[in-house]
Amino acid sequence: xxxxxxxxxxxxxxxxxxxxxxxxxxxxxxxxxxxxxxxxxxxxxxxxxxxxxxxxxxxxxxxxxxxxxxxxxxxxxxxxxxxxxxxxxxxxxxxxxxxxxxxxxxxxxxxxxxx
Amino acid sequence: xxxxxxxxxxxxxxxxxxxxxxxxxxxxxxxxxxxxxxxxxxxxxxxxxxxxxxxxxxxxxxxxxxxxxxxxxxxxxxxxxxxxxxxxxxxxxxxxxxxxxxxxxxxxxx
Numbered sequence: 001x002x003x004x005x006x007x008x009x010x011x012x013x014x015x016x017x018x019x020x021x022x023x024x025x026x027x028x029x030x031x032x033x034x035x036x037x038x039x040x041x042x043x044x045x046x047x048x049x050x051x052x053x054x055x056x057x058x059x060x061x062x063x064x065x066x067x068x069x070x071x072x073x074x075x076x077x078x079x080x081x082x083x084x085x086x087x088x089x090x091x092x093x094x095x096x097x098x099x100x101x102x103x104x105x106x107x108x109x110x111x112x113x114x115x
Numbered sequence: 116x117x118x119x120x121x122x123x124x125x126x127x128x129x130x131x132x133x134x135x136x137x138x139x140x141x142x143x144x145x146x147x148x149x150x151x152x153x154x155x156x157x158x159x160x161x162x163x164x165x166x167x168x169x170x171x172x173x174x175x176x177x178x179x180x181x182x183x184x185x186x187x188x189x190x191x192x193x194x195x196x197x198x199x200x201x202x203x204x205x206x207x208x209x210x211x212x213x214x215x216x217x218x219x220x221x222x223x224x225x
Binding site: 031033035037041042043044045048050055056059089091093097102103104105106108109111 | 119145146148150155156157158160163201203205211212213214215216217218
């Protein structure tokens, strides 16, 4: 596609439920990043994929958070047993990392609200 | 990890005014990007500028990597420039992870 696409745009869920957030990166981009942004803050790193593997997951806050990228393209961020503190905008970015170019491009984000 | 500080945190301008936003970082970087986050939350790429100077219309940016700072210049500001401006740096040494500052919130009044 022309840009990074994230679905859904908005998600409201009840505390304790499971949610999946999807990211479709720019075609051909090997690197994919997930970030979380709370109100008034800058985006905070969660996890980085290079191809299919999670090259760095040091930003995941706890084991309720998990992300996959099985075919090296689309990625899914999964949150189990959601808590109200998980409410934030989840941003995905992709880049041509590994091919000499590292400019990152972001999707429009998924606004998650846990009630 | 690397620290990224942006200043000022908030800025209010009258339409037509010029401004300079600053990004300081605590360690050597491979790359630096400036973004504009619009009122709908979309992060829009402004500059990819690990060093040197670039210009795009009313906006320009300069990164002095050896002194660990970057500047974003906005000239003849317009109301559509309002939003939050973020600097993100990729630390040297292989982490490959863009790290963001807390941003500068800009409001341009007509």
